Amino acid sequence: MSVLLPASLAEALETLAADPDLVPMAGGTDLLVHWPQHTELHERSYLDLSGVEELRPHRWETDELVLGGLTTYWDIIEDQRAWNELPLLIDAARQVGSIQIQTRGSWAGNIVNASPAADGVPVLMAYDAVVVLESTRGRSEVPLSGFYSGYKEMRRSPDELVTEIRVPRRAYDVQIFEKVGQRRAQAITKVGVAVTRSDAGWRVVANSVAPFVCRCPAVERILEQGTEVRGSDDLLPAIREDVTPIDDIRSTAEYREKVLARLLYHDLLDLCPSFG
Numbered sequence: 001m002s003v004l005l006p007a008s009l010a011e012a013l014e015t016l017a018a019d020p021d022l023v024p025m026a027g028g029t030d031l032l033v034h035w036p037q038h039t040e041l042h043e044r045s046y047l048d049l050s051g052v053e054e055l056r057p058h059r060w061e062t063d064e065l066v067l068g069g070l071t072t073y074w075d076i077i078e079d080q081r082a083w084n085e086l087p088l089l090i091d092a093a094r095q096v097g098s099i100q101i102q103t104r105g106s107w108a109g110n111i112v113n114a115s116p117a118a119d120g121v122p123v124l125m126a127y128d129a130v131v132v133l134e135s136t137r138g139r140s141e142v143p144l145s146g147f148y149s150g151y152k153e154m155r156r157s158p159d160e161l162v163t164e165i166r167v168p169r170r171a172y173d174v175q176i177f178e179k180v181g182q183r184r185a186q187a188i189t190k191v192g193v194a195v196t197r198s199d200a201g202w203r204v205v206a207n208s209v210a211p212f213v214c215r216c217p218a219v220e221r222i223l224e225q226g227t228e229v230r231g232s233d234d235l236l237p238a239i240r241e242d243v244t245p246i247d248d249i250r251s252t253a254e255y256r257e258k259v260l261a262r263l264l265y266h267d268l269l270d271l272c273p274s275f276g
């Protein structure tokens with residue numbers, strides 16, 4: 001195994017351009033978890049980003065919060081402004097693994113690892129976050145809601161790094177994040193959902209119910225149009241349009257659909273006059 005340790009973003013991008021087979025590594029909490037079983041991973045070469053200080057800090061701009069490519073969950077948990085303005089980031093961050101994982105794991109790593117069960121992705125997507133990708137060829141910006149195209153498939157080329165995640169600062173009157181797992185901590189999500197409402201409209205984002213974390217446009221339409229919903233079962237046809245859950249070791253497709261419907265119904269009952 002070889003590990004390359006660039007000291008600047010320019011050096012990291014040049015190194016990756018010269019060898020796009022290099023695997024970028026941020027906190028390593030996703031990458032290293034597979035090492036005991038997948039010994040072939042020991043033969044790969046890694047681009048350890050931990051020395052690239054430019055990627056670490058996050059900053060508040062007038063109209064957005066900008067996370068760096070190495071910003072961790074803990075960096076945001078420690079930021080009181082995030083608790084006040086974008087509380088779903090806190091809700092999700094505090095439910096990722098344990099404190100050890102929260103202090104190492106990055107938002108960018110969560111996005112690029114592309115697990116359908118990722119907990120950072122739904123809240124970022126519900127806030128209309130934009131992924132900033134950079135390579136020696138230039139810089140591009142992709143809305144997170146359009147970043148994935150299939151299981152572990154995404155709009156990132158091998159020579160690109162996620163250098164920023166831009167989160168708009170808006171006024172929200174609905175902000176909900178629900179994670180259903182085996183227990184309160186150290187649990188992989190069985191069903192999850194993030195919901196926001198702002199001037200930009202409703203956003204409903206679900207995880208662990210499709211090959212990738214995704215928005216639920218049919219459910220969003222019900223909310224936008226104020227369609228009458230008399231019980232959680234009324235949401236099932238829209239949910240079935242939006243997501244394709246599977247049976248796996250953690251739960252069944254049927255359970256996932258029903259729990260998603262119940263979470264949405266009970267969370268929105270007091271907020272939507274059309275729910276009764």
Ligand SMILES: Cc1cc2nc3c(=O)[nH]c(=O)nc-3n(C[C@H](O)[C@H](O)[C@H](O)COP(=O)(O)OP(=O)(O)OC[C@H]3O[C@@H](n4cnc5c(N)ncnc54)[C@H](O)[C@@H]3O)c2cc1C
Nearest residue numbers: 026027028029030031096097105106109110112118119162
């Ligand atoms: C015990 C344990 C519990 C966990 N619990 C949860 C949980 O509850 N919820 C959850 O969502 N996740 C969980 N995870 C998974 C993991 O911690 C998160 O997905 C974390 O955000 C990954 O970030 P990282 O910086 O460690 O990524 P890494 O492991 O360093 O990288 C992950 C992927 O992203 C790529 N990558 C990283 N940074 C960049 C970048 N800047 N540009 C381009 N590519 C990049 C890597 O090449 C790799 O493909 C858990 C992991 C462990 C070990």
